[in-house]
Amino acid sequence: MNVASDLIVPVVELKNIKPHPNADKLDICDVLGYQMVIPKGRHNEGDRCVYFPADTILPNQWADKFGVKNFLKGKNKDRVGRIALRGEPSFGLIAPVQEDSWEVGDNVADYFGCEKYEPPIRTTAGDAAPYDDQVDPFIQRYTDIQNGRIYTDVFEEDEEVIATEKLHGTNCKLIIIQDKGIYAGSMGLRRQRPLNHRGVLACVDDPEMKSNTYWYPWTIKSVINLMQDRSLIHKVVILYGEVYGGSVQSLSYGIPKGKGLGFRAFDLMVDGTYVDFYDFEKLCSAHNVPMVPVLYRGPWSMDKMKKLSDGKSTVEGADHIREGIVVRPIKERICQDIGRVILKYIGTEYELSKHKQKDTKDQ
Known part of the structure; x- marks a missing residue:
């Protein structure tokens, strides 16, 4: 994995694909440390994909291209979410790799123009102190x-x-x-x-x-x-x-x-x-x-x-x-x-x- 940044959109390998216990048309798999629910038969063990973690802001052009606009969260329908599908948790979104040169572990957030969703800032916790160069x-x-x-x-x-x-x-x-x-x-x-x-x-x-x-x-x-x-x-x-x-x-x-x-x-x-x-x-x-x-x-x-x-x-x-x-x-x-x-x-x-x-x- 590359050096830490505010948002990581990594190239990953899908692992541990197995049938969803409660849905005949779904599988579950591991993506890094998360579980995802995926359509049955669409992916194979070791497939290389791009992983958009939950709370990634996905630009409209990519949401439309991937056909996921209606599944995104937030008032602008642009935020990747987390959900339980038939009792199994699913975190994030996977999409096809766009460049042959991308390797597992690459962070491709900039390529997609993604940003990270941040929750609202609390404003009732006291005033910031003025800068003091002695402190x-x-x-x-x-x-x-x-x-x-x-x-x-x-x-x-x-x-x-x-x-x-x-x-x-x-x-x-x-x-x-x-x-x-x-x-x-x-x-x-x-x-x-x-x-x-x-x-x-x-x-x-x-x-x-x-x-x-x-x-x-x-x-x-x-x-x-x-x-x-x-x-x-x-x-x-x-x-x-x-x-x-x-x-x-x-x-x-x-x-x-x-x-x-x-x-x-x-x-x-x-x-x-x-x-x-x-x-x-x-x-x-x-x-x-x-x-x-x-x-x-x-x-x-x-x-x-x-x-x-x-x-x-x-x-x-x-x-x-x-x-x-x-x-x-x-x-x-x-x-x-x-x-x-x-x-x-x-x-x-x-x-x-x-x-x-x-x-x-x-x-």
């Missing part, structure tokens, strides 16, 4: 985690990995910089510290701090302790985590809308370097910082990751499905395709649920 250069955006069902060859079979539950909330980061202060932000922006009812910067006990999506974790004593402890020996400490609850996304994890927020940490960076997961876990345990649940430690396989991505959330208080899992090696490493090795596997149950349709994103 912002130290604050790194969190890793843009790629899709493990597309990047199927990043992990080797039986490589030791750790899988944590992927929470459906919003990404936040807490920053402490020696001799400068504390900060908070979303995935790509630093966020202004809220003002209290007196018009001055809120303190950790002020309700304005506790209700602010990105500054809320600074009200948690254990988080403060961990950050202060690490800042004694590191110039820049960044704790990354997920803020969740009914006020953030449709999966509430037992916190109804308007009834507060929850927080779980999932990564730590010190002086520009991510901490190995086991060390991160020990630090969180020592300071009683709540972490995302660990679901699995052991050898990687695609089948295992698929199974782990579905099921009930293991967060205390949750009574709903999980969004998926995030998987990383036991030791931090990088690879040519995606940079830092860490992948997400979104659950089939979640992908086909009403919660997926209500997705929002933050900046």
Whole structure:
């Protein structure tokens, strides 16, 4: 697979073609880490095709050429979807290879002029802070985690990995910089510290701090302790985590809308370097910082990751499905395709649920 980009439309081989268990005129097959339902007898094992993942925006000229316009989603009927056909999930769209020179693994998104659908941006999470050249250069955006069902060859079979539950909330980061202060932000922006009812910067006990999506974790004593402890020996400490609850996304994890927020940490960076997961876990345990649940430690396989991505959330208080899992090696490493090795596997149950349709994103 070529180097990561915003959208991957890969050339693929169809694998594991077999009869659909509930439909005589349909087959099912594997396309990378996804299952697809296809017309019976149209394709053979190993056929080379172009795969348009779900949420690809397909230009009209190609939708018309492939005869799929009526099957696309969205108000403009241009978005590749996901669906269950006779009880079997089907993700994405396959189409004929257009050039003989295309090889399996090539990303041909530009050839088709495709774009990636992005869910609506949340606009109620606080104002972006103005750029500060004494602060912002130290604050790194969190890793843009790629899709493990597309990047199927990043992990080797039986490589030791750790899988944590992927929470459906919003990404936040807490920053402490020696001799400068504390900060908070979303995935790509630093966020202004809220003002209290007196018009001055809120303190950790002020309700304005506790209700602010990105500054809320600074009200948690254990988080403060961990950050202060690490800042004694590191110039820049960044704790990354997920803020969740009914006020953030449709999966509430037992916190109804308007009834507060929850927080779980999932990564730590010190002086520009991510901490190995086991060390991160020990630090969180020592300071009683709540972490995302660990679901699995052991050898990687695609089948295992698929199974782990579905099921009930293991967060205390949750009574709903999980969004998926995030998987990383036991030791931090990088690879040519995606940079830092860490992948997400979104659950089939979640992908086909009403919660997926209500997705929002933050900046």
